[in-house]
Amino acid sequence: MCDGSNEVPILSSGITRRQLQRFHEDFVIVDIREEKEFGNDQKKKLISGIVNVPMGVILSSGIKGQKKTKGLLCCVFARISHVQEVTMTCLYVYIFNKAWRASEHSKKLFGNKKKICFVCPRGTRADLVTRWYNANTAFDCYTLKGGYSAFDEPFAKDDDWVYVVVLAYGEENPEKVGLALNLVNAGTAKGKTSTLILMANAVWLATKSFRTKNQFKLSDTFKPWEEQFANLFSKHGQLICCTSCLKERKINDDDLIKEAVKMQGPDLLVIKFFLIPKKKKIEMQKKNVLIEGKKKKSKSITHEL
Incomplete structure (x- = not known):
């Protein structure tokens, strides 16, 4: 990890x-x-x-x-x-x-x-x-x-600082995209250091080609997804893309927006919400997290959406 x-x-x-x-x-x-x-x-x-x-x-x-x-x-x-x-x-x-x-x-x-x-x-x-x-x-x-x-206090909790949302759905599930963006922007609104991690099909949201098409729309319940991304960046939020997911979809670095950061095996130590399939979520909950060589059980809070 x-x-x-x-x-x-x-x-x-x-x-x-x-x-x-x-x-x-x-x-x-x-x-x-x-x-x-x-x-x-x-x-x-x-x-x-x-x-x-x-x-x-x-x-x-x-x-x-x-x-x-x-x-x-x-x-x-x-x-x-x-x-x-x-x-x-x-x-x-x-x-x-x-x-x-x-x-x-x-x-x-x-x-x-x-x-x-x-x-x-x-x-x-x-x-x-x-x-x-x-x-x-x-x-x-x-x-x-x-x-x-x-x-x-190297093992002290950092909940007031870090707020992370993982999204593994793209245009096939607009509701979960909207919910993920709402959650991560709620974190920045409360002064937390917020990070949105894109995995699986969600990585397309960080590409220039996807944004150029401009065909993806959220329901009226949510603000436009482009506006929500702009709000995240304006408050120093961070956008991370899974390197393996990018390779799987043959997405080149030139196609990524400038705010996107690639990371192999994203840091999920302080995850609060998993917007990923239930089967994968259960597998992640069963794993222990290694912190400086010592095992510590993950106490992540998960929400089924």
Whole structure:
């Protein structure tokens, strides 16, 4: 069973401890706590190369005021050429100013890293900061799920963060497609990191050729399926396609929409709803899940639809 450590989410704003450890070199890792919290704390030793950039100004100020600050900092990027360490000002400029990002001084501070991961004690504050940056920039910003507690509690439940729906029906069953899209969008509406996994005939929904035909319609009970997909992506939801299912149907990478991510043996550790045939569902319920070499029974909640 895949534990997800080989995949960095393309659209999701949260990453796991394993993903951060595996792709450590890709990230500028920022502890957003205030200086007095960071100073003598031992937690910072858990992640090598982490820098402290307090983000209280974003957490305590309104978005309107922050937009003014953003504009001001974009104008003063030339003034920070002497800065020898990562500060809030140069982090702002690094994110908002492409020209400075290509400068030699920027490369000395940040290297060629294209992503930023914000960290706090339990992930709550960092999530707020990440949401603000993702809403105001096109830069890839992420939150370490669970914050530093992810290192102390590696087996802790993550139900508040992860919401996964598996769909294995395509145009032959419009009702289940509509229900699956409703469920995954309900997760994003509640602030959860939501993922829709497409298997079997459902993978056609992620192809350009299928969308070009534009003949598939849901009943009036549901919003149009194209609109629901757009809503999922706008809230940083993730779309995963089963690699084997794509190969079985001879679907090439060029035919996949840009938001689709291929994954072999999708991570089903925290599944809540299985929209798949009953026989297959029973088989999956009988299996145990391996987590870091230890067996743990799956407690997935299933709904017959």
